[in-house]
Amino acid sequence: MHPTHMPIRIATGAFILNSGLSKLGADEDTAAFLHGAAASTYPAVFKDMEPKKFATLLAYGEIGVGAALLLPMVPATVAGAALTGFGASLMGMYFTNPAMTQDDGIRPSQEGTAVAKDSWLVGAGLTLLAQGIAGTAKKKARATGKKIREAAPFTN
Numbered sequence: 001m002h003p004t005h006m007p008i009r010i011a012t013g014a015f016i017l018n019s020g021l022s023k024l025g026a027d028e029d030t031a032a033f034l035h036g037a038a039a040s041t042y043p044a045v046f047k048d049m050e051p052k053k054f055a056t057l058l059a060y061g062e063i064g065v066g067a068a069l070l071l072p073m074v075p076a077t078v079a080g081a082a083l084t085g086f087g088a089s090l091m092g093m094y095f096t097n098p099a100m101t102q103d104d105g106i107r108p109s110q111e112g113t114a115v116a117k118d119s120w121l122v123g124a125g126l127t128l129l130a131q132g133i134a135g136t137a138k139k140k141a142r143a144t145g146k147k148i149r150e151a152a153p154f155t156n
Contacts, residue, residue, distance in 0.1 A: 001072035002135065008124050009069045012083060017066025023059035031055035041093040061086070076135065080128030087121030094118070 001009065026034065028051070035051035038058070046054060065082045068074045093115060094100050100112025108116035 001074075002076065002131070005076055005128060005131065008128065009079060012121060012124055013066045013069030013079075015066075016062050016083075016086065017070065020059045020062025020064075020066055023055055023062065026052070026055040026059070028052070034058060037093060041096050042089075076128045076132030078132075080125045080130070080132055082125070084122055084125030084129055087118050087123075087125055090115060090118040091122060 023030075023034070031051040031054065035046065035049065035054040038054060039046040039049075049057075065086045068079045068082045094108075094112055095105070097112070098105075100109055100115055101107060102109050
């Protein structure tokens with residue numbers, strides 16, 4: 001883990017991991033609420049799933065994303081992709097529920113403010129993803145340059 005990634009990975013990872021752990025023992029009402037929100041946003045995927053199964057799946061998904069962010073051996077590209085996907089799925093819920101936005105369809109309503117803040121997760125994920133890709137490209141370019149110098153050393 002690059003030292004500059006630590007603040008964003010620790011902050012988002014700990015929050016998401018805690019959220020997932022708290023959902024592991026979700027009661028029927030909580031499971032029904034979570035399932036209802038997901039099923040109304042992504043009906044083709046979740047409509048027919050049992051609420052308790054959905055809550056468990058969501059819990060394990062959040063635990064996985066949180067762990068990927070917190071574990072230093074997970075590359076930034078992988079952690080960033082997981083965070084981006086997770087945040088984007090939440091933003092899907094925000095943009096498909098008209099009650100969450102004002103009439104312009106973008107700015108959050110009072111009800112949507114709690115979900116609109118998840119846009120930061122998308123931004124953080126894209127940052128990690130981009131930095132991971134750039135770091136990998138830079139390492140490969142250095143390695144290629146070294147091979148070229150070794151194969152054809154410059155002479156004066």
